[in-house]
Amino acid sequence: MKLLVRWAALALSFWVATALIPGIDVQGGFTTYLWVALLFGLLNATLGSLLKLLTLPAVILTLGLFLVVVNAAILMLVARWSDSLEVKSFWSAIFAAIVISIVTRVVTSINKKTGPF
Numbered sequence: 001m002k003l004l005v006r007w008a009a010l011a012l013s014f015w016v017a018t019a020l021i022p023g024i025d026v027q028g029g030f031t032t033y034l035w036v037a038l039l040f041g042l043l044n045a046t047l048g049s050l051l052k053l054l055t056l057p058a059v060i061l062t063l064g065l066f067l068v069v070v071n072a073a074i075l076m077l078v079a080r081w082s083d084s085l086e087v088k089s090f091w092s093a094i095f096a097a098i099v100i101s102i103v104t105r106v107v108t109s110i111n112k113k114t115g116p117f
Helices: 002-020 030-054 056-061 066-081 090-114
Strands: 024-026 085-087
Touching: 002 024, 002 030, 002 090, 024 030, 024 090, 030 056, 030 066, 056 066, 066 085, 066 090, 085 090
Parallel strands: none
Antiparallel strands: 024 085
16 A cells, blocks of 8 residues: 555656646656656666665765756656656756655655555
């Protein structure tokens, strides 16, 4: 159940990012947002973990701010592999990564406080 809530939170955060950031666009409806969120989650769990380990010195030097750059790179990789997501520039990806992180954190923390349902 927790995995489904995180997946829905990630899909919601993609919707918020496309609404707020002009350089990010998802072509499609609700299922497309779920697909993009699934692809982003899988890449972030596999390749993102490796990238975070390889860039650990930069993450430590920037006090964790470099993680935004890693998430933006994963977002641009998802856009390259998926026809449904379009990222126009690296700065759009940076701002979208920030929005996605914030919205996902807020939704999952609200779900923890209110319970499983």
